Amino acid sequence: MTPPSRLHLRHRTAVLATLPVALATLVGAAGATVPGKAGASGAGDPYFPLSGNGGYHVRHYDLTLRYDTSDRHLDGRAALSARATENLSRFDLDLKGLKVTRVTVDGAPAAFRRDGQELVVTPRHTLRAGRDFRVTVTYAGTPKPVTDPDGSADGWIPTDDGAFVAGEPQGAMTWFPANSHPKDTSSYDISVTVPQGRTAVSNGVLLGRRTEHGRTTFHWRETQPMAAYLATVTIGKFDVEQYTTHDGVHVYNAVDPREASAAAPVLKKLPSVLSWESKLFGPYPFRSAGSIVDHASVGYALETQTRPLYDSAPDIGTLVHENAHQWFGDSVALTAWKDIWLNEGFATYAEWLYTEQHGGDSAQKTFDALYARPAGDHLWAFPPGDPGSGGNIFDTPVYARGAMTLHELRKAAGDRDFFRILRAWTAGHRGGHGTTAQFEALAERISGKRLDGLFHTWLFTKGKPNSA
Numbered sequence: 001m002t003p004p005s006r007l008h009l010r011h012r013t014a015v016l017a018t019l020p021v022a023l024a025t026l027v028g029a030a031g032a033t034v035p036g037k038a039g040a041s042g043a044g045d046p047y048f049p050l051s052g053n054g055g056y057h058v059r060h061y062d063l064t065l066r067y068d069t070s071d072r073h074l075d076g077r078a079a080l081s082a083r084a085t086e087n088l089s090r091f092d093l094d095l096k097g098l099k100v101t102r103v104t105v106d107g108a109p110a111a112f113r114r115d116g117q118e119l120v121v122t123p124r125h126t127l128r129a130g131r132d133f134r135v136t137v138t139y140a141g142t143p144k145p146v147t148d149p150d151g152s153a154d155g156w157i158p159t160d161d162g163a164f165v166a167g168e169p170q171g172a173m174t175w176f177p178a179n180s181h182p183k184d185t186s187s188y189d190i191s192v193t194v195p196q197g198r199t200a201v202s203n204g205v206l207l208g209r210r211t212e213h214g215r216t217t218f219h220w221r222e223t224q225p226m227a228a229y230l231a232t233v234t235i236g237k238f239d240v241e242q243y244t245t246h247d248g249v250h251v252y253n254a255v256d257p258r259e260a261s262a263a264a265p266v267l268k269k270l271p272s273v274l275s276w277e278s279k280l281f282g283p284y285p286f287r288s289a290g291s292i293v294d295h296a297s298v299g300y301a302l303e304t305q306t307r308p309l310y311d312s313a314p315d316i317g318t319l320v321h322e323n324a325h326q327w328f329g330d331s332v333a334l335t336a337w338k339d340i341w342l343n344e345g346f347a348t349y350a351e352w353l354y355t356e357q358h359g360g361d362s363a364q365k366t367f368d369a370l371y372a373r374p375a376g377d378h379l380w381a382f383p384p385g386d387p388g389s390g391g392n393i394f395d396t397p398v399y400a401r402g403a404m405t406l407h408e409l410r411k412a413a414g415d416r417d418f419f420r421i422l423r424a425w426t427a428g429h430r431g432g433h434g435t436t437a438q439f440e441a442l443a444e445r446i447s448g449k450r451l452d453g454l455f456h457t458w459l460f461t462k463g464k465p466n467s468a
């Protein structure tokens with residue numbers, strides 16, 4: 001759609017100003033009096049009520065960033081191609097901290113105000129449901145991480161040589177204005193300028209890199225739908241390795257030299273891990289892959305899309321886990337954070353399966369060791385299908401009991417049907433979303449068994465369940 005020209009807008013404003021009586025009629029004739037309402041300030045997720053926004057879908061983010069690693073200053077311009085899903089008189093973006101200097105909608109300056117993590121944008125005219133529109137936000141400042149309910153740092157985390165940028169569950173808003181809920185997935189173009197000698201690593205493919213006047217610009221593109229929390233622009237002094245696998249996947253590994261010797265033997269296994277996971281879970285969902293191994297004390301790794309992010313050299317289990325998320329969580333996205341076991345239970349079970357098939361303990365043995373924990377153990381503190389709050393989503397019951405749920409399903413369905421279920425799940429929801437209810441329905445359909453008791457017991461019942 002063509003944005004109205006500035007000239008046209010100025011002209012219209014002038015006419016309206018001189019003919020106040022005819023205002024309503026005139027604007028009506030121009031098509032702008034559609035009654036609109038304010039888009040919701042959140043996506044409706046009770047765990048993070050202000051994450052995401054109502055009334056529109058972002059199809060594409062075009063982010064142009066410049067970061068100065070010495071004074072930690074970020075300059076940003078975000079251009080969002082969006083589609084209204086309601087008639088919108090105004091809408092919100094999620095953005096925390098930073099100073100916004102200008103917002104445009106379809107090329108025209110728009111009014112905006114800040115309200116906590118909400119950037120409230122009022123365009124000149126109502127945005128009609130179903131119509132595409134373009135928003136630009138110019139902003140700058142020193143990005144700071146947010147603290148999650150479980151106490152961990154999330155978002156833009158400065159390091160001694162750059163920044164570790166991990167946005168799960170709510171940190172995307174610390175560095176770009178977003179519809180920051182996994183319900184809304186988008187393609188991305190991310191261009192980052194950093195001091196020469198530093199590398200900025202993001203998702204997807206590196207389209208180009210250019211050095212000028214002591215600064216290097218990296219241009220990254222992710223074409224597959226991606227949730228905002230899975231975007232990264234991790235910056236540091238990195239050794240870079242690139243190659244293409246036998247399956248035609250482009251691998252880009254960036255490693256902090258301080259982690260290089262510990263990381264090398266594990267990263268060497270990435271192609272074999274991806275092909276092993278492809279056999280179990282279906283074809284790798286993306287065209288690019290890789291790893292970002294930073295040297296930072298963040299305390300967790302993140303399955304940033306196509307290119308997991310580690311705060312230090314990962315062990316093989318962590319590599320298997322974060323790459324399993326490419327199928328479970330990234331390609332198939334959540335619609336609500338309470339379904340987090342669909343990410344973490346599956347990625348954890350991938351670790352058990354890897355161990356089982358590479359000369360280690362069977363998944364049954366791993367299950368048994370966990371099941372032996374007494375009823376008062378933290379493992380049984382809450383059921384994984386209903387963690388109860390955002391502060392619990394990365395806790396042991398989600399990971400371990402989530403994986404135990406899949407092991408129970410495997411026993412009930414048998415190996416053949418169990419792996420068929422996993423592959424049907426990734427194929428049927430690829431590039432889209434999935435819910436716990438949909439997974440249960442699929443498992444019942446493929447196995448031909450009633451599984452409501454199993455899921456009810458393992459996912460939703462408080463306390464230590466009885467094992468079949």
Ligand code: TRP
Pocket residue numbers: 148150152154168169300301302303321322344394
């Ligand atoms: N999803 C990550 C993983 O398991 C973990 C994670 C992301 C996390 N953000 C977090 C853990 C915040 C604790 C706190 O691979």
Ligand code: ZN
Pocket residue numbers: 321322325343344347
């Ligand atoms: Zn995980």
